[in-house]
Amino acid sequence: MDAEADKDGAGAEVWGDITPDAARRLVTAAVHAFAERGYHATTTRDIAGRAGMSPAALYIHYKTKEELLYQISKVGHQRALEIVERARDAGGTSAERLAHAVRSFVRWHAEHHTTARVVQYELGALGEEHHAEVIAIRKATDGAVRAILEDGARTGEFDVPDVRGATVAVLSLCIDVARWFNTRGRSTPDEVGELYAGLVLRMVGAASR
Amino acid sequence: MDAEADKDGAGAEVWGDITPDAARRLVTAAVHAFAERGYHATTTRDIAGRAGMSPAALYIHYKTKEELLYQISKVGHQRALEIVERARDAGGTSAERLAHAVRSFVRWHAEHHTTARVVQYELGALGEEHHAEVIAIRKATDGAVRAILEDGARTGEFDVPDVRGATVAVLSLCIDVARWFNTRGRSTPDEVGELYAGLVLRMVGAASR
DNA sequence: ACGGAGAGTGAGCAAGCGCTTAGGCCCTGT
DNA sequence: ACAGGGCCTAAGCGCTTGCTCACTCTCCGT
Numbered sequence: 002m003d004a005e006a007d008k009d010g011a012g013a014e015v016w017g018d019i020t021p022d023a024a025r026r027l028v029t030a031a032v033h034a035f036a037e038r039g040y041h042a043t044t045t046r047d048i049a050g051r052a053g054m055s056p057a058a059l060y061i062h063y064k065t066k067e068e069l070l071y072q073i074s075k076v077g078h079q080r081a082l083e084i085v086e087r088a089r090d091a092g093g094t095s096a097e098r099l100a101h102a103v104r105s106f107v108r109w110h111a112e113h114h115t116t117a118r119v120v121q122y123e124l125g126a127l128g129e130e131h132h133a134e135v136i137a138i139r140k141a142t143d144g145a146v147r148a149i150l151e152d153g154a155r156t157g158e159f160d161v162p163d164v165r166g167a168t169v170a171v172l173s174l175c176i177d178v179a180r181w182f183n184t185r186g187r188s189t190p191d192e193v194g195e196l197y198a199g200l201v202l203r204m205v206g207a208a209s210r
Numbered sequence: 211m212d213a214e215a216d217k218d219g220a221g222a223e224v225w226g227d228i229t230p231d232a233a234r235r236l237v238t239a240a241v242h243a244f245a246e247r248g249y250h251a252t253t254t255r256d257i258a259g260r261a262g263m264s265p266a267a268l269y270i271h272y273k274t275k276e277e278l279l280y281q282i283s284k285v286g287h288q289r290a291l292e293i294v295e296r297a298r299d300a301g302g303t304s305a306e307r308l309a310h311a312v313r314s315f316v317r318w319h320a321e322h323h324t325t326a327r328v329v330q331y332e333l334g335a336l337g338e339e340h341h342a343e344v345i346a347i348r349k350a351t352d353g354a355v356r357a358i359l360e361d362g363a364r365t366g367e368f369d370v371p372d373v374r375g376a377t378v379a380v381l382s383l384c385i386d387v388a389r390w391f392n393t394r395g396r397s398t399p400d401e402v403g404e405l406y407a408g409l410v411l412r413m414v415g416a417a418s419r
Numbered sequence: 420a421c422g423g424a425g426a427g428t429g430a431g432c433a434a435g436c437g438c439t440t441a442g443g444c445c446c447t448g449t
Numbered sequence: 450a451c452a453g454g455g456c457c458t459a460a461g462c463g464c465t466t467g468c469t470c471a472c473t474c475t476c477c478g479t
Contacts, residue, residue, distance in 0.1 A: 023426075039334065041250035045467060055428050060468065062426095122331065125248065166397065166405045170383060173390060177382040188375065196375045204409045232456075254437060264458050269438065271456095421479090428473075436465070444457080449450100 077120035095153030160206030304362030369415030
């Protein structure tokens with residue numbers, strides 16, 4: 002837990018290391034615009050305007066509008082993958098690792114719900130090659146969660162007859178947080194993460210231990 | 211279970227009673243186009259083309275492209291609401307009613323995943339008034355699920371400390387089916403409904419009874 | 420002092436957008 | 450026989466879109 006306090010979920014600890022300054026402003030502007038209206042309803046003029054520059058300036062830093070989406074989608078997917086891989090490779094019981102995965106994955110989707118919304122719901126707007134690249138990262142994420150569930154099922158720690166189906170359900174539950182979460186709601190990202198970790202442990206039959 | 215066999219989920223038992231014939235063809239064409247590419251990326255020419263008519267013909271049956279989305283969104287939301295209300299008002303224990311709700315709600319989202327995708331993920335493209343109308347239906351859906359959970363929590367049938375949070379999680383899990391389900395996948399709508407009903411019962415602590 | 424690279428702008432192009440208009444075909448009631 | 454409404458099309462209007470171009474400004478090494 003380092004420096005954050007990111008009011009709207011599209012902030013520094015995700016895009017902080019992009020240079021030059023104008024390129025970073027463009028990315029965060031695009032994240033907000035894409036999350037609010039969707040990729041296709043966002044104009045390059047809108048992005049440039051939010052970043053405080055003229056429409057033409059966008060093309061100095063990015064070749065096309067789609068490349069801007071690609072940058073957001075790729076980095077976002079990589080961050081999400083790192084989170085579940087860290088949980089998969091952590092120590093402890095399968096239940097602890099699953100709880101860790103859900104807690105941090107959900108917290109990321111809530112905290113960065115603006116970015117996450119673009120990452121999870123705008124990938125259909127990517128070009129063919131970029132789309133395939135992102136799908137590969139998603140498969141790895143799916144694999145990491147499934148690995149935890151398989152471990153727990155094998156050791157008898159979980160009661161999961163359909164590992165593949167349960168994997169889909171767990172990921173589904175977490176991803177959908179990006180759709181409904183908003184900062185003006187009742188719960189904090191930490192609270193949602195904690196609640197969801199508990200719900201998922203019950204789902205896989207690990208709560209009574 | 212009446213006449214169905216709806217190959218792609220945008221079919222007869224949802225839009226079958228729209229007249230005249232051309233209007234129905236336009237709606238189903240729009241459902242497919244919106245689900246595939248999203249509302250903003252779909253052109254009126256594309257919709258008309260899929261329906262086998264000229265672009266201008268669209269405006270004989272619908273005032274605007276947005277009104278087409280509104281029709282789809284409103285009818286779809288109403289159908290979804292009916293499903294959970296029927297489960298809420300059914301007889302049996304809270305667990306039976308919850309299982310019924312999840313099973314049929316999930317099955318609907320899987321069977322009509324094309325329609326459901328538009329219903330669940332394109333409502334942001336609606337105009338202000340239409341959006342408000344649809345949000346009201348969604349609140350009613352949320353209320354119906356919460357009512358079942360509250361019943362079970364009051365009678366001690368469920369173990370749910372946070373009813374509001376659990377309601378969000380249950381609905382979230384069901385809705386997200388529309389995003390990932392496809393007919394070329396491993397599971398049928400019935401199978402996913404059954405699996406999810408079981409997972410949700412465990413989530414609310416009702417499985418061990 | 421000054422040439423060249425990097426970063427930015429104002430104007431605007433070609434294409435595509437949602438939607439309208441003028442007119443034609445065909446069915447129906449009288 | 451024929452007026453009138455319902456349904457449809459070809460053509461196209463006004464506008465916005467993603468993106469480009471010619472150009473300017475500022476900074477920096479020599």
